[in-house]
Amino acid sequence: MKKVIPKIPAREYAGLLRQYLKPQMKSMAVLAVLLLSGIVMQLVNPQIIRYFIDTAQWQESSRPLVFAAVLFIGVTLVQQAVAVGASYVGANVGWIATNQLREAVAAHCLKLDMSFHKSQTSGAIIERVDGDINNLSNFFSNFVIMLVSNVVLVAGMLVLLFREGWLIGTGMLFFVVFAIAAIQYIRKFAVPHWGKLRQMSASFYGFLSEHLEGTEDTRASGATGYVMHRFHLLLREWLPIRIRAYLGWASMWITTLLVFTIGNAVALGISYYLWRQGSITIGTVYMIFYYTELMAKPIEQIRTQMEDLQKADASIVRIRELLQTQSLIQDGRGAALPEGPLSVEFDRVGFGYDAETATLEDVSFRLEQGQVLGLLGRTGSGKTTLARLLLRFYDPGQGRIAIGGIDIRETKLHELRDRVGMVTQNIEIFQGTVRDNLTFYDESVNDGRIEQVLRELGLASWLRSLPHGLDTMLESGGGGLSAGEAQLLSFARVFLRDPGLVILDEASSRLDPATEQRIEQAMNRLLLGRTCIIIAHRLTTVQRADRILILDNGRVAEQGERVRLAADPHSRYSRMLQLGMEEMLA
Template sequence: MSSVGVGATDLKAYLLLLREQLAPQRRRFLLLAALLLAEILLQVSQPQFLRYFVNGALNRAAEGTLLVLGGCYLATALAGQTAAVAAQHCGVSVAWNSGDRLRARLVDQCLRLDADYHRRHPPGELLDRIDGDVTKLAGVLSRTVLDVVGQLLLMICVLAALCVLDWRLGLLYVPLWGASLPLLTRGFGRSMPELEAGRQAGTGLLGWLEERLSATEDIRANGAVPHVLRDLGDRLTAYTATAARAARAAVRWPMSVQALSQLSFVLALSLGTWLHQRRELSTGDVLAALSYVTVLRQPLSRITQQLGEFEEAVVSLRRVRRMLARRPGLADGTAELGAGALPVEFDHVTFAYPGGGNVLSDVSFLLPPGRQLGVVGRTGCGKSTLIRLLFRFHDPDKGAVRLAGHDTRTLRLTSLRGRVALVTQEVHILSGTLRDNLTLFDPSVDDRRVLRALDEVGLTPWYETLPEGLDTPLGGAGTGLSAGQAQLVALVRAWVRDPGLVLLDEFSSRLDPHSEQLLHSALRRFLSGRTAVIVAHRLQTLREVDQVLVLGESGPLEYGPREDLMAHPESELGRLLRAGEVIW
């Protein structure tokens, strides 16, 4: 989509999104429209009461009449403010509800997109889309159309009231304010390229900050703090220059409209004074005319502000639409996996990451159900990639990966990932209770099943020290976990799901000897009757498997029963053990 101006495509996309977001809260939106209309009518009627009051006071009207007129003036002022506050409250409510639905939609899209997309877009950038762009869109979705229409209606009503006061006032202002509309439309959209560049620069900065802050320990440990600060200074300088260009472009045409508004007040004051001196307008009429001109300045200011916000919202809308239009690289299938242990087959599988050479080349093996496979090899030979293909983070470039006879590309992703458990060395403890972290917020998992899994893994003594049991908060300001405890928690997560295939990717690399002993003791019980593929760097882990696959840089080097390979003096596995590639 072009970044120049606001086109018909932008307006069509905006109206479509407006309809989608506001349809569920149609009543609240109609209430907002009614409140804005009431606010406009009260603004138009207020100067009339001022006019009659001043004229009555100068003409020595009855005190009771003046009190009534003054009361009406105060009542309309109070009612107008009440309507304005109620409209603001209703508008904020509509905006938040619309924004929350759109955020949920974007988060759902993020969770569906494939690993390649997340590799190219860091979390900081995605957060800016989900929060920053949606925040800008939400207010515009709730009020912009109503505000612009309402302010145009207010302008028409005020111009009509000026014509009623004196036709010459109308003759002066109708062409003057008519000329302001082309000025608005002519300037509208011209700052879009600068605004879009500014938003993109801000998103890039957030992504950079997120990456550096997540690596705080490494940066400090390696003395890279001065370099990071220098890099930040350079980026902030570039960002400030881009943001300044966007800010200058955004205020250029609103300032022209405001200058026209100031000129209108001077002309109203001059014409009103001249007509008053000729005794063709009373003092009350002049005050009413000046009040109307003051009111008339508001529509232009509000329309200018709303159109400026709409320009920024269009930039956010384009970014949100690009994200929503992104289709996952992995097409969902229709086949379902049944219960029980799952057989695994790699059929001449070749895979390469974008822009690189083959990581796996012509890998073939068949793992019967209920058997365990250990995958070993030097760093970079594709061990973790093999695991990622089984969990379908990626699809093979050639060949096929099959589970229970089904090509993984034909399986429903929810079925595959519901029957396959993945445990890696990187365990994420989420802000929530222990129960939430073990069940991953699935309320259907029974507490007895969770407690049984904790006991099987050997975490019952630790669990009994927790102050609130399964309701103990973890993550954030909650209870912290050691690396070993976190790894065992990850195993409990897999246990409560009762998977047919277990994928373990260097899961014991961060454990102390005691925790590792607990883990392997639990692992024997957990893997009984289940198929497993285990990336192993330790001989202790290899003792848990039946089969071993040795990978090299050019592809698979050997595959066979563990005991046979270890006993064979010329096997590749024996060579790795002697070279220390697999730790004793």
């Protein structure tokens, strides 16, 4: 079914301009003055040329001619300087405005819940945040002022032409009306294709980003052929859309050329007739021709503005849709979590990633302050989902989750995530310094605190070995770091935040025994004075747990004190200890 880009109300354009250009009113005023000055000079120059031609025919002295020539050159040079100034100010206004909009869209994306991010590829989101907003640069910097200034320029030329005679003025007026009507008529056929082009571009770069990130898995799985096949299919789908979009642009360009040719013919025909009648001089004929040629520039710019507007139409619709997307996770009223270790309570919690499948069903348990819970279960039993619910990446469909006795829906999201720390087996290392990777650019964390935490985690010698200490640059993805060092850095991140609840999601499952021993020592330090949930991969990991919770197909299969369950020969946990967890969970 053909997707039609909805017509955007003028008030929405006005709202965008008001919101992002109001802080730059001084720059906009300077831009307006420069453009209006340029208009005046463009209207004056043909008058100087007419004077020069007519004077040259009858005036024997060269002084008036020299004066006219110097004046013409001077006005032209000033006009060029004004044009350069207007271009600079306009580009600066557009850059600042689009960056403000880009910041707003990026911040909005970061606030959206995980269901949105799971449904969108990173490339598609980047295309919206960057590509669509780039299309609005000219809209912000030049659209209104350039459109108004070009209309004023055309109006000024028509007034001057009417002064020369009603016939030439009327002819040029009809030419302008016909030109704008023709351009607008052609424009409506091109608009839908630009929207499809933006959507296709987002899909393509989303696909490309996803598979470039997973290059290792793609090669290891022998899926390179499939990826390239899909790559070529997308290019094949993209090409006709791109052709139709640029055919729309070309049709506008060709229409403009035809209109200008007709305008020149009309101007020359009327000028010739008036000259033969003796109504105008040869200088006036040239002036009329000059104005007609000059009129092509503002009409061409109006066409360009309309072209940019058609691109902006599609981009504004897509940005508006994104900004109107509301997160399913809404901030709480601000109930404060208590200091120190935090208790955890699940009361008949149910959750599913989609309406058909339940990932967790009727899960209830309580973990007291300072206790450690060992969370066991098969892959897909809901262990990681339970951790995501605690951080409010998702909200449960049924039931209630409380931390520190406070319903987590009542707390502010930033406070909840400050007080709940999570360490996973997949560690994200960003391109930046060691300091930045540990503090996430929080300048309030001083170096002394960072070094103390690294010493406590056994990373003091590693820090000393770095060529620039905390200022040493790390590669994106953790290149240059061992798995153990990356894992210990993730522990340090949590340490620096000093949370009351720590979740360890199979944090040592991929490590060798020697490295795991270092992690175990760091874990002992991390858990001191905190409540902890350990999502376990190995039974040795939960030997420090006070309580055990076993999930099976999203339901609580067993829970209780670890010592009691271990001593009960009929408990699942006891059979795990006897047979081995891997066999029990197979």
